[in-house]
Amino acid sequence: MTVFADVPEQPEAKRLLEAALADGPAHAYLLHGPAGVGKRAAARAFAGALLGDARRVDAGIHPDLRVLQPLGEMIRIDDIRALHHDLHMRPFEADRRVYLVFDAHRMNEDAAAALLKDLEEPPAYVTFLLVADELGHLPETIRSRCQLVPFRRLSREAVQSWIAERAPDLPPDEAGVLGRVSGGRLDRAARLLEDAARARRAALLAAARGAYRDERFDPAAAASVVLEGARAHGAVARKHEQELVDGLDLPPREAEQRVRRAEFGAERAELLAALDDLGSWYRDLVVVANGAESAAVNADLLGELREDATGEAGARAEDAAGVVRQAWREAEELNLNASLFLEALFVRLRRSFV
Numbered sequence: 001m002t003v004f005a006d007v008p009e010q011p012e013a014k015r016l017l018e019a020a021l022a023d024g025p026a027h028a029y030l031l032h033g034p035a036g037v038g039k040r041a042a043a044r045a046f047a048g049a050l051l052g053d054a055r056r057v058d059a060g061i062h063p064d065l066r067v068l069q070p071l072g073e074m075i076r077i078d079d080i081r082a083l084h085h086d087l088h089m090r091p092f093e094a095d096r097r098v099y100l101v102f103d104a105h106r107m108n109e110d111a112a113a114a115l116l117k118d119l120e121e122p123p124a125y126v127t128f129l130l131v132a133d134e135l136g137h138l139p140e141t142i143r144s145r146c147q148l149v150p151f152r153r154l155s156r157e158a159v160q161s162w163i164a165e166r167a168p169d170l171p172p173d174e175a176g177v178l179g180r181v182s183g184g185r186l187d188r189a190a191r192l193l194e195d196a197a198r199a200r201r202a203a204l205l206a207a208a209r210g211a212y213r214d215e216r217f218d219p220a221a222a223a224s225v226v227l228e229g230a231r232a233h234g235a236v237a238r239k240h241e242q243e244l245v246d247g248l249d250l251p252p253r254e255a256e257q258r259v260r261r262a263e264f265g266a267e268r269a270e271l272l273a274a275l276d277d278l279g280s281w282y283r284d285l286v287v288v289a290n291g292a293e294s295a296a297v298n299a300d301l302l303g304e305l306r307e308d309a310t311g312e313a314g315a316r317a318e319d320a321a322g323v324v325r326q327a328w329r330e331a332e333e334l335n336l337n338a339s340l341f342l343e344a345l346f347v348r349l350r351r352s353f354v
Contacts, residue, residue, distance in 0.1 A: 003049045007038040008158045008186070013149050017046050025050060025096075026147045028119050028128040030104070033151030035133045035269075036185030042151075043100055043129045050127060051094040061248060063092040069102035071261050073268075073335040077110040084114070088123055096125045104142075105132040112139050119145040153184030162186055167193055177300040181280075188273060200229040204274055205301070208281040211320070211346065212313040212353035219350060223342035230270040230338065237266030271331055271338060279324035282317045289314030313353060320352040 003021065004014045013031065020026065029046075031039045047065060048054030056062040068075065068083055083099060091097050107115065119128060119142065130146060132138060154162075160179035163170065170178075170193075181201075182188035191197045207222035241262035245255040284296040289309040296305060308314065327345045330336065 003045050004042055007042045007045065008162060009154050010038055010042065010151055013038075013042060013151050016147070016149050017042065020147070021046070021049050025127050027122045027124075027126060028130070028146040029149055030130045030132060030135075030138075030143060030146035031149045031151060032132045032135050034153050034185060036187030037151050037154055038186070039131050039151050040102065042149075043102075043131050047098045047100055047129060050096060050098055053094075057098075059248075062094075064094045064097045065100065066097070067100045067102070069261060070106050070265075071257055073106070073264075075101070075103065075107040075111045077108070077114050080107075080111045080114040080118075084118055087118055087126060091125055096127055097123075099126065099128045101128065101130045103132070104130040105134050105137040107138070112142055116141050116145070154186065155184065156180060159184060159186065159189050163189055163193065166190075180299050181277075181297055183276070183280075183297065187269070188276075191270075191273060196232065197229075200225070200232075200274075201277055204229070204277055205281055205298070207346070208278050208349075209304070209308065211349040212308070212316070217346075217350055219343050219346035222346040223339065226271065226274045226342050227339060229274060230267040233270035234263040234267035238263035267338075268331075272328065275324055275328045275331060279321055279328065282321040282324060285309050285314050285317035286321065289317070316353050320349050323348045323352055 002014075002018075004010075004017065007014065013033075017029075020029070031043055033039060044057055045054065048057040051057055051062055051064055053062055057065055060067055066083060066086065068079055071079070087097075087099075089097070101115075116139070122128065128146070130138075130142075135143060156176075156179045159182050160175050163175045163178055164172075167175070178189055178192045181192060192201065203225045207225050210217045210222065238259055241259045245258050248255070250258070280297040284298050284305050285308055287293070287295045288302070288305045293302060293306075296302060298305065309317075323345070327341075327348075331341065
């Protein structure tokens with residue numbers, strides 16, 4: 001079994017990382033590409049191989065591993081300063097220290113500037129692994145000091161195979177639909193395997209249709225569908241992380257930070273996923289209205305899409321899709337009051353169709 005056996009596809013990324021293991025690692029790598037395509041798993045596998053203990057790396061408890069990720073909406077300079085404090089400590093067990101920075105694209109300007117200083121002259125035994133969903137938010141000075149390792153969206157076949165392994169009793173046609181709806185992302189596929197998540201998707205798409213079908217459409221009620229889903233997802237993540245930290249000997253503050261980080265990250269991921277689902281519905285209306293049904297993401301709901309696309313909704317759906325795209329960017333980049341933000345979004349969507 002290879003180091004990256006659990007990471008589907010991604011031949012270029014695997015080739016680059018395997019070459020680094022064979023030839024000796026550089027001082028910094030930047031794994032970049034869409035969320036949910038294997039970057040985190042590959043980074044942990046790479047770190048495990050560098051430190052010679054994949055089990056403790058996966059658990060986040062290896063003494064020569066430092067993991068940094070946002071606590072809240074961004075990585076701040078204090079987080080980088082804390083990392084810097086032990087940068088010049090010699091390895092405890094392995095022959096190097098590994099600094100794993102998740103969501104590196106969410107560093108603010110001060111944090112990025114502070115990290116740049118460490119990237120410019122790191123100790124010889126240090127390897128940085130930055131993981132980012134996009135390169136645009138990272139300064140060129142950061143990018144230029146890292147070996148870039150690109151990740152791509154997964155093929156539909158790879159996602160369907162992943163689904164089949166985890167849900168062998170799922171009928172092939174349903175697995176095919178989930179593979180399509182997931183958009184090449186395993187995190188979305190995993191989400192859609194949950195009964196509760198499928199129910200949330202159904203409620204969300206009902207709200208998406210309500211924006212143009214229901215004369216008494218209530219933006220606040222539609223917003224609550226997304227909020228309740230995000231909070232439910234966050235509660236599950238919080239419980240899971242609490243169970244993990246209860247088994248570790250961590251200072252109370254660090255344990256609580258890990259739990260809070262897990263909850264916030266799950267809520268945020270679910271919010272962005274819901275916006276993706278919302279946008280996909282309006283994009284599907286456009287493609288179906290233009291006779292391109294084979295390109296529809298929500299292939300399990302083609303009957304409803306055909307019905308809606310023949311009316312005024314089909315003609316105005318492109319504007320609605322644009323509204324959701326803008327909302328996604330705002331939610332991804334800014335720290336927003338989710339309730340007010342979502343209600344305002346559904347007000348704008350309603351106006352797109354009247």
